Amino acid sequence: MKIVCLLDQGFEDSEFQDPYDQFRAAGHEVTVVGFKAGQELKGYQGRVSVATDRGIAEVRPEQFDALFLPGGNSPDHLRASTEMVEFVKAFMAEDKPVLAICHGPQLLLSAGVVGGRRLTAWRTIQGDLRYTDAEVVDEPVVVDRNLVTSRQPDDIPSFVSKSLDLLRTRGATGGQGPVGTPE
């Protein structure tokens, strides 16, 4: 499946790199989209750097099957942009897989799409989410329909495993929902 990763400076190194590698190893295509194409982005721990494949103005949500949101300082930078927030909204509106870890759910908060959903996030973001009507839990990974969320780097193995399960299910039906859904 075609996964798009929204990324900016100061992402959490392992929360980008490990799922990125494992999604690709499982046969998925991952496109890194930032504010501009070809921009060198660095993780805040200084261990990982990556050049963006495309800029946000060059892509449309319809070109991708799933959205991946790593944590760190990147999500708070991204959500300052209306374009980024609208991009995220489109995936939630279409019930496409959204895979968000740590500070990643900050983008969901800004997109106004957490209402009635069950999810987790980095501990400080859990507090922000508790002001909404979302069901916020403190677990390594939470799957709620199209939404997979985790809290921190320790949770990466569970996060990747549940994300790959969801992508497998969606892939089997052309990304259109659970098996048996008419197209």
Added chain:
Amino acid sequence: MKIVCLLDQGFEDSEFQDPYDQFRAAGHEVTVVGFKAGQELKGYQGRVSVATDRGIAEVRPEQFDALFLPGGNSPDHLRASTEMVEFVKAFMAEDKPVLAICHGPQLLLSAGVVGGRRLTAWRTIQGDLRYTDAEVVDEPVVVDRNLVTSRQPDDIPSFVSKSLDLLRTRGATGGQGPVGTPE
């Protein structure tokens, strides 16, 4: 007056340094408190570094008249600690001046003290605050009783000016509220 500044790595350089300098120039004492005493903290722009005066375990809210919360990545680090969040709560509970800029109000969100208050913050944090019953406005500086808030580095002159006004009023009455309040 005795001002305490809660600070951690990645603070916004000017949002710490400029108010710090101007509060001191106006005759106030500013104590920088972090997770540990004597820790070297760096601004995320790399222009300012400062060593903490005290660690959070060595201080009590009663020792200070006012609280200063600069922005950047520092507030989100600080609010992961219950000790820091409780420290902030005490200033709000006692109606002591709380001066918070940019991401500073993230600490107020985690402390659960924004209910019914009028305030501003960095644009992304304004969104988080809108899930609460606070009145969130997009203005350079907002004064609501003991609380002075601003959005970003550009707002520093207004932030410092209104903060100094508030400290002056409180100083004249021993920090116990508006002029004429019985003690």
